[in-house]
Amino acid sequence: MDTIGFEAHDHKGCMRAALAAVEAHCTRHKLQFTPVRRRVLEILLSEHRAMGAYEILDTLRDEGLGSQPPVAYRALDFLVSNGFVHKIERLNAFIACTHPGQDHTPAFLICRQCDAVAEAHAEPSKGMLGRAAADTGFTIEQAVVEAMGLCPQCRESVHPCA
Amino acid sequence: MDTIGFEAHDHKGCMRAALAAVEAHCTRHKLQFTPVRRRVLEILLSEHRAMGAYEILDTLRDEGLGSQPPVAYRALDFLVSNGFVHKIERLNAFIACTHPGQDHTPAFLICRQCDAVAEAHAEPSKGMLGRAAADTGFTIEQAVVEAMGLCPQCRESVHPCA
DNA sequence: GCGTTGAGTGTTATGATATTACATATGGAG
């Protein structure tokens, strides 16, 4: 299982690996991995949680890397369209991808208590959704799958008997 | 298949049926189906498409049923929390449920060209998402499933050879 | 070299979506 988000893990390692993967991908595809874009990705990787665009912007501003919303949104657009970062529609927030460079359809488990987000894989063309699409002649290009609920930690604290 | 949205259908009939079902549900559960709430649902049913809150509010205002955002948002909150209307996160918009009263997890097929939306069923606890949740101890309470793509009509117009 | 071009960035302003807070009304329970 490659779900990441609710367990402890080698954080520095996963950050370094993700940055390296993104760098390689950009070099290979002749994409400009500029300082602002890199910094936004670093912020998201190091926080390892879903962050709003303005929250990211605050950090950029503190570092003198741009102070207006378009700076953050442009960097996020780049990162999202290349699959390095995902947008969580439900939270209007962004989170670094846990396996950048690979082509995939992310699915998210979002804790309503602590806002922790875990990334899993979805297979939208399979299952009932794919069948419904096929039946009606709809062509799926991209899918958003977000489950709200309680993460293991928060479930414990709600049922303290455990 | 109970997907609705890309085919012609008895529009007046589906509107009457939905209103009746909602009325029955409200009576049974002692919920207040007030004029504003009813009108918002009627607007969504009659347009039969995803609408923004402010777009709905414009109509309410024209009819003297309230002019400030909270009026629309409160009615929408009521309708959404009782499953009569769904929110399309991807569009920040709302759409009337095609089978109100029944307990269900909706999934949507959204055309990126014409913004038509079809509602299907999802089964979030099954498939990879359910497995990922079970593996990590996450409890799914509610899920958002939204597929973007091209509806049959728009696919035709993109490939005019058909 | 030098102009042209295109991508990225800086900045201002504004648009679009959503909520807080508080005042007012209304209808049923005791």
Place this chain on the structure above:
DNA sequence: CTCCATATGTAATATCATAACACTCAACGC
């Protein structure tokens, strides 16, 4: 009738996102 819960009216504001335009700079053709 009074109290209370629920719903509504309204003003103000918070939050999220984009349009439009000026500027920089590196790559390229000539």
